[in-house]
Amino acid sequence: MPQEEEYTSDSGSDFTEYWIDWFLGTKGNEYFCDIDFEYITDRFNLTGLSTEVNRISAAIDIITDNAKIEGQPAEVKEQLEYNARFLYGLVHARYIITQRGLAKMLEKYRNGDFGYCPRVYCKLQPLLPVGLNDSPRLQPVKLYCPRCEDLYNPKSSRHAAIDGAFFGSSFPAMFFQAYPHLVPTHPTERYVPKVFGFQLHEYAKLARWQAVQRQKTEARLYELGVPVDNCPGGYVDPQEGEEEPVKSAQ
Amino acid sequence: MPVNCTNLIRTRRISPRKKSKDRAQGVVEIRATRFLQKLTFGRVLTTANFCLLQTSPPIGAQRTLFLLIAMSKQIFEEDDLTSSEELQSWVATYCQLFGHEFFAQIPAEYIEDDFNLTGLAAIVPYYREALDMILDYDFDSEEETKPADKQSQLPLIEHSAELLYGLIHQRFILTKQGLGLMAAKFESGQFGKCPRVLCEQMPLLPMGRHDQPGKETVRLYCACCNDIYLPSSSKYLNIDGSFFGTSFPGMFLKVFPEVARMINNRTQNGQFELKCFGFKVNEVSASGSRMRWLRMRPQTEAEIAEYEQCEFGAPSEVDGSSKETMVSDDQSMS
Numbered sequence: 001m002p003q004e005e006e007y008t009s010d011s012g013s014d015f016t017e018y019w020i021d022w023f024l025g026t027k028g029n030e031y032f033c034d035i036d037f038e039y040i041t042d043r044f045n046l047t048g049l050s051t052e053v054n055r056i057s058a059a060i061d062i063i064t065d066n067a068k069i070e071g072q073p074a075e076v077k078e079q080l081e082y083n084a085r086f087l088y089g090l091v092h093a094r095y096i097i098t099q100r101g102l103a104k105m106l107e108k109y110r111n112g113d114f115g116y117c118p119r120v121y122c123k124l125q126p127l128l129p130v131g132l133n134d135s136p137r138l139q140p141v142k143l144y145c146p147r148c149e150d151l152y153n154p155k156s157s158r159h160a161a162i163d164g165a166f167f168g169s170s171f172p173a174m175f176f177q178a179y180p181h182l183v184p185t186h187p188t189e190r191y192v193p194k195v196f197g198f199q200l201h202e203y204a205k206l207a208r209w210q211a212v213q214r215q216k217t218e219a220r221l222y223e224l225g226v227p228v229d230n231c232p233g234g235y236v237d238p239q240e241g242e243e244e245p246v247k248s249a250q
Numbered sequence: 251m252p253v254n255c256t257n258l259i260r261t262r263r264i265s266p267r268k269k270s271k272d273r274a275q276g277v278v279e280i281r282a283t284r285f286l287q288k289l290t291f292g293r294v295l296t297t298a299n300f301c302l303l304q305t306s307p308p309i310g311a312q313r314t315l316f317l318l319i320a321m322s323k324q325i326f327e328e329d330d331l332t333s334s335e336e337l338q339s340w341v342a343t344y345c346q347l348f349g350h351e352f353f354a355q356i357p358a359e360y361i362e363d364d365f366n367l368t369g370l371a372a373i374v375p376y377y378r379e380a381l382d383m384i385l386d387y388d389f390d391s392e393e394e395t396k397p398a399d400k401q402s403q404l405p406l407i408e409h410s411a412e413l414l415y416g417l418i419h420q421r422f423i424l425t426k427q428g429l430g431l432m433a434a435k436f437e438s439g440q441f442g443k444c445p446r447v448l449c450e451q452m453p454l455l456p457m458g459r460h461d462q463p464g465k466e467t468v469r470l471y472c473a474c475c476n477d478i479y480l481p482s483s484s485k486y487l488n489i490d491g492s493f494f495g496t497s498f499p500g501m502f503l504k505v506f507p508e509v510a511r512m513i514n515n516r517t518q519n520g521q522f523e524l525k526c527f528g529f530k531v532n533e534v535s536a537s538g539s540r541m542r543w544l545r546m547r548p549q550t551e552a553e554i555a556e557y558e559q560c561e562f563g564a565p566s567e568v569d570g571s572s573k574e575t576m577v578s579d580d581q582s583m584s
């Protein structure tokens with residue numbers, strides 16, 4: 001794997017740097033936040049990880065700059081480095097759903113570090129990383145858009161190769177539970193294919209049915225006393241005049 | 251294969267507006283030069299030799315031979331860079347530029363047919379010059395009359411040529427031939443793949459939300475999730491959406507019903523649901539599911555029956571009641 005090579009070639013170059021700083025500065029690791037030292041060194045937070053990570057104590061020492069691995073043979077060094085990165089990822093998934101971790105991820109979210117939703121009607125909504133599983137080595141990380149509530153693949157192949165378990169499946173839900181005011185509104189505007197200004201019949205029909213489903217949700221929420229008009233988690237209709245009038249026919 | 255000398259100099263059909271004799275002559279020379287540039291010097295010699303032996307009036311052939319050698323010598327002694335650049339037609343060069351991967355190569359015959367250009371003269375500045383540029387017609391003769399003027403206008407004409415090509419492209423990709431060329435690009439994924447996870451790398455189609463140029467850049471349509479996306483690379487940020495137009499994806503779906511099969515395989519994937527430690531987020535919470543409708547498809551019998559009711563408009567019971575009561579109640583609450 002090309003990424004593996006890059007990690008090892010970069011690592012030896014700067015002795016004065018902290019391991020975490022080096023890790024976060026490596027290209028492709030932009031999604032990770034900086035975990036507090038205290039969090040990593042508290043063994044309570046690592047409960048259960050010793051079954052996932054080989055030689056966990058050595059890995060902790062590397063992350064916390066307590067071990068020099070320069071003298072080791074190349075293969076051993078590489079294995080130790082790999083373990084350290086793997087441990088960092090698994091601890092990261094736990095850390096980002098703590099109060100401090102959420103605050104750090106909030107900053108990254110505001111910076112657009114996880115990219116923006118490619119869907120046109122989401123108007124560059126920032127994304128959040130999410131794993132489809134909590135166990136490592138199953139599926140790579142995906143990006144969640146809170147506006148269209150859908151999942152997207154990361155643009156860059158470096159990001160697309162990161163283990164989803166390093167972020168976990170609960171992160172976006174925890175994030176918006178902590179910051180409910182940041183839940184975006186949902187645009188009701190949608191695309192229907194047209195030919196010479198006329199919507200394709202089958203697609204227009206499906207769109208009408210889907211709009212009925214949305215109105216049902218709105219009605220149900222309204223019954224439950226949940227506001228749904230232009231508030232966090234509510235709906236916004238397309239701005240008047242923005243969409244051209246559509247002729248509905250074949 | 252023997253190359254006929256007369257074929258070397260033959261040009262393709264010259265459109266009626268190029269009737270002036272000087273102009274036609276200029277075009278003939280340009281075409282001959284281009285053809286020669288495609289051959290290596292050695293091949294020119296052998297070709298010429300062959301012509302000398304084969305053609306019946308030997309003197310005529312000899313003169314052709316000398317003409318060929320003289321021309322080719324002159325060409326090959328010229329700067330290599332400029333000659334190799336001129337090898338390709340404007341259209342081929344334009345479509346191969348960085349970021350122009352979405353464009354299909356429009357055949358010259360389509361562009362030369364004035365019927366296909368109806369109305370474009372009113373939209374595109376320097377229309378005639380731009381068209382000449384696209385078709386690789388030489389405009390030396392005009393340069394003689396007003397050279398300084400022409401030189402300063404060149405960037406403007408180039409810009410107009412790009413605009414004109416884009417607007418012709420919008421029309422061309424709706425023709426049978428254009429759709430065929432675009433289908434090949436679609437199948438090989440040259441327009442990119444849908445970024446949505448559950449669309450499983452569904453190939454995209456380029457489109458614009460407007461048919462008038464200068465309004466918005468190109469967008470990509472996914473037939474699987476029936477949604478439109480921004481291109482993933484910034485190199486498409488300066489490609490005008492109108493160069494693909496609003497009708498292209500719709501036309502594509504109509505002409506190639508097999509796309510529907512690609513969609514059906516993928517819509518079985520279900521939908522993503524936000525979860526917290528394995529539990530669905532409550533609908534009442536702000537981050538609860540609100541956008542399920544967007545990707546829903548009728549599955550159950552009741553849903554299919556409801557869907558059939560949407561044939562010519564939304565069924566009135568659902569449409570009317572919920573919205574209206576909500577609005578009135580909202581006001582009373584505040």
Ligand SMILES: [Zn+2]
Pocket residue numbers: 117118119122125145146147148149150
């Ligand atoms: Zn989105």
Ligand SMILES: [Zn+2]
Pocket residue numbers: 444445446449452472473474475476477
């Ligand atoms: Zn899609």
